[in-house]
Amino acid sequence: MYKRVLLKLSGEALSGEGGKGFSEKMLTYLVNEIQKIHSLNIKLGIVIGAGNIFRGKELKDFRIQMADQLGMLGTVINSLYLKNVFEKNGIKSIVVSPIVNLPSVMPLKYDFIEQYFEAGYIVLFGGGTSNPLFTTDTAAALRAVEMNADILVKATKVDGIYDKDPKLFEDAKKYDIITYEQAIKEQIKVMDTEAFSICEKNNLSILIINFFKEGNLLKAVEGENIGTKVNY
């Protein structure tokens, strides 16, 4: 079983696949999935995207630098939203972010983060990398290395990495394991090259799983053979 986990969730984990905003049904599902792993006493960090609010590249009339700042703020909104939902369900969490100064957002300080983990809090890392032109996949890689995670779990909408996009090609074949070298060479789109590269350089594996299949998150954390593992 993994003991220190960084979980990357798409903003769509809050809205449902392809949706915008927040869905009660999805939030209930998410809390149930998180509760299953939280009870295992693992140190859990979460990076949440903002696809349910803004993705920079979707804002066509904006300069990308501006659009991406909206996206980053969206990740803080989602983190705070999630903190409140967790609180209502008896799960302790704390939002940390380098990009905003709000009463419920703590600064990103390594020593404090360790203390939050020790005290049983889930740490929600908001604000992405704090730079435009990146995505929350890269932020997840960065925070995973910073929190010394033993796995980065990207919980997304496909069952793992395939030889081609499974949403477009019915005959796509799934890999159980793939190396970073292969993932980068084949330009696998399920995660950014920057994220692959950060994890490779820091000897951290990534596990890609389908978030929308009940029980998958628990299986992933328990080390079951699901999804696709990207190894260094």
Ligand SMILES: Nc1ncnc2c1ncn2[C@@H]1O[C@H](COP(=O)(O)OP(=O)(O)O)[C@@H](O)[C@H]1O
């Ligand atoms: N080779 C591939 N294997 C798996 N998924 C792929 C591949 N190429 C493209 N994709 C697409 O990547 C998507 C997941 O990436 P992304 O949209 O960035 O997820 P998220 O919003 O969870 O960060 C999947 O929905 C899938 O359609």
Ligand SMILES: O=c1ccn([C@@H]2O[C@H](COP(=O)(O)OP(=O)(O)O)[C@@H](O)[C@H]2O)c(=O)[nH]1
């Ligand atoms: O380091 C970062 C992380 C995110 N973003 C912006 O925030 C948006 C939301 O993140 P992402 O697209 O990764 O969300 P997801 O698809 O995971 O919901 C991105 O599209 C970018 O516009 C950014 O500029 N820098």
